[in-house]
Amino acid sequence: MKAKLTVNKSFAISQIDPRIYGSFVEHLGRCVYGGIYEPDHATADSMGFRGDVKDLVKELGVEFIRYPGGNFVSGYNWMDGIGQQENRPKRLELAWKSIETNEVGLHEFAHWAKEVNAEINMALNFGTKGVDSARELVEYCNHPGGTYWSDLRVANGAPEPFKIKTWCLGNEMDGPWQIGQKTATEYGRLAAEAGKVMKLVDSSIELVVCGSSYYEMPTFASWEAEVLEHTYEYADYLSLHRYYNNHKNDLKSYLAGAVDMDRFIKGVVAICDYVKAKKRSNKTMYLSFDEYNVWYHSLQSDKSVKPWQVAPPLLEDIYNFEDALLLGSLLITLLKNSDRVKIACLAQLVNVIAPIMTDTNEAWRQTTFYPFMHVSKYARGIALTPILDCPTYGCEAFSDVPYVESIVVYNEDKKEAVLFAVNRSDESDIDFTVDLGGFNPIQVIEFIEMSGYDIKDSNTKTSGKVCPKNGSGTVLNGDKLVVPLKKLSWNVIRVEVGD
Ligand code: AHR
Secondary structure, eight states: OEEEEEEETTOEEEEOOGGGGEEEOOSSTTSTBTTTBOTTSTTBOTTSBBHHHHHHHHHHTOOEEEESOSGGGGGOOGGGGSSOGGGOOOEEETTTTEEEOOOSOHHHHHHHHHHTTOEEEEEOOOSSOOHHHHHHHHHHHHOOSSSHHHHHHHHTTOOSOOOOOEEEEOSOTTOTTSTTOOOHHHHHHHHHHHHHHHHHHOTTOEEEEOOOSSTTOTTTTHHHHHHHHHHTTTOSEEEEEEEEOOTTOOHHHHTTHHHHHHHHHHHHHHHHHHHHHHTTOOOOOEEEEEEEEEOOTTHHHHTTSOSSOBSOOOSOOOOBHHHHHHHHHHHHHHHHTTTTEEEEEESOSBSSSOSEEEOSSOEEEOTTHHHHHHHHHHOOSEEEOOEEEOOEEOOSSOSOEESEEEEEEEETTTTEEEEEEEEOOSSOOEEEEEEEETOOEEEEEEEEEEOSSOTTOBOOSSOOOSOOEEOOOOEEETTEEEEEEOSSEEEEEEEEEOO
């Protein structure tokens, strides 16, 4: 099979916001306790955070982390997590039917985030709390001092403000499972008032309002429109959440997930622009895709996890090679929409539907670790408009899925054009010709490839067999780069380009 991609240095989608390489740490299962935090671990730092996990988080290249939930946040009182650790209350955690010890709270997490060079994306409880709790937390985190809440932060050991810039006003507030679920009117009004007051406390912050918790919600679209009608003045981003599964073991449909993600994003952009037009506004609403991933492998086993445990083993999906291929194509889709998607968080980071797994001794990389790491490391700079000429296939949900999902990112500082491509075909290698117009390409620096595995292969603590290798066979001729894309493969090709 043959396919062709044409890009041009002058045809940019957007400068990529580094917050697109975000992830998510929720007080859920073994993400925090037994994941990032394990005071007894041989590599633990003075505050109890595992050094081996920190190293993998840094290798993954996560720069932005949503915290502390998720569904957890809708019943959370942030004040439970400040002050002396030994005095903190143990609580029934209703979202995941666990016990929350509150050993890790705001100060501990801020310490850890700094250690892994990540910015915090703070989520607020809009289920059981609202305006007061939100404005107090902004004052606690961001006000320099001389007021009740900022002085309390100083007294609790943080003389410098945490300077948290991005705040999520609640989580999935439309969901019947959410603690304190709301209608669009209830949530929209609350978010508008809280957002207004939070920006009075600190006018430099940015706010994310909740979109629908998933695309199939019966209120999808009308929820977004009404929430934005109420909050347009104060909101900077609208959230999107989407999880993929291969319950039907239908590879063709599963690997079409990126087409679904693209349709979802474009739909939400249309809703944002509808409200913009209706309000005759000059402000563009950006998107925060603050939960996306594969989630289904653990759904059955989670049913037998006993309630009311500290850090139970929940949502511990073990990812395989097809999941890595899907994740690579989802990441390309986020880049293709980087003019509107400014924030994205892979949900989640450690143990809970995560690229990093741990037990009490070891930490290891799941298959999905690699595409995320490659994109985070090499997709820096400007995403270029991809003009793709490629055969397509049909599947249950879509009639025209291209066999190749691809994009080129131009890194001006490094003088590199980096091609990312997934070959979805399970039958055919593809001769992929990329026309790098206007780049004056000099040489292929590196060709990284993941291919040749059984689609159900996964990594374990002792075997990291699903991992990237060096690819071969690229040919560069003038502006034309030809890359052999093996069937079912993830590919990254870094090309040195001229001035
Ligand atoms: O990421 C797991 C859960 O998925 C989050 O807590 C929730 O927001 C979503 O439904």
